[in-house]
Amino acid sequence: MRDNFVxxxxxxxxxIVAILIFVCLRDIKTSDRxxxxxxxxxxxxxxxxxxxxxxxxxxxxxxxDVDFWERTINEFYGPLxxxxxxxxxxxxxxxxxxxxxxALRDEAxxxxxxxxxxxxKKTIKEFKNLEITIFQTEIDHDRKSYKRFYEExxxxxxxxxxxxxxxxxxxxxxxxxxxxxxxxxxx
Numbered sequence: 001m002r003d004n005f006v007x008x009x010x011x012x013x014x015x016i017v018a019i020l021i022f023v024c025l026r027d028i029k030t031s032d033r034x035x036x037x038x039x040x041x042x043x044x045x046x047x048x049x050x051x052x053x054x055x056x057x058x059x060x061x062x063x064x065d066v067d068f069w070e071r072t073i074n075e076f077y078g079p080l081x082x083x084x085x086x087x088x089x090x091x092x093x094x095x096x097x098x099x100x101x102x103a104l105r106d107e108a109x110x111x112x113x114x115x116x117x118x119x120x121k122k123t124i125k126e127f128k129n130l131e132i133t134i135f136q137t138e139i140d141h142d143r144k145s146y147k148r149f150y151e152e153x154x155x156x157x158x159x160x161x162x163x164x165x166x167x168x169x170x171x172x173x174x175x176x177x178x179x180x181x182x183x184x185x186x187x
Contacts, residue, residue, distance in 0.1 A: 014044055066174045069167040072118040077164045083108040084153060091137060105134055119163065126156045
C-alpha cells in the first residue's frame, strides 16, 4: 500500500517536472527539453530502484536472522533442555550411575562448546555453574546437594525458556503470525 502511494507521488512529481521543463525552458530546443525530461525521469527511476533494492537487502538480513533463531531453537535450546531432563532423571536413580551421568554431562558440555555461540554469555555462565553443581551432587548424594542442583538447574532452565520464547516471538513477528495469535486471543 505504502509502496503504491510512493510510486504515485513519484509519477506525479515526474509529470510536474516534465511540465516545468517544457514550460520554463522555452528557449531550448525541443530535443534538449526531451533529453532533460528523460534525465529527470531516469534519476527518479534510479532512486526508486535503489530504495527497492535497499528494502530487499534489509528483508534478506531479517530472513537470515530468523533462520539463525530457528536453528538456535532446534539445534541448541531444544537439545539442551532434553539433556537437562535426562540429567534430572539420572540423578533420581539410586544409586546414581556415574558413567551415565558423566556421559550426559559430556553431551551437554559438547553441545555448549559446539553451539554456545547461539546463546548469550549469561546462559553459558549459568550452565557452567550448573555443571559444577551436577558434579558435586554426584559426589555428595545428599538432600542439600540435590536441592542446590535443582535450584541451579531451574535458573538455567528459566533462562533458556525465556530466551527461547523471545526468539519465538521474534520469529512470529517476522512471519506476521503474532498478529493472528493476538487476534485469536482477543476473540
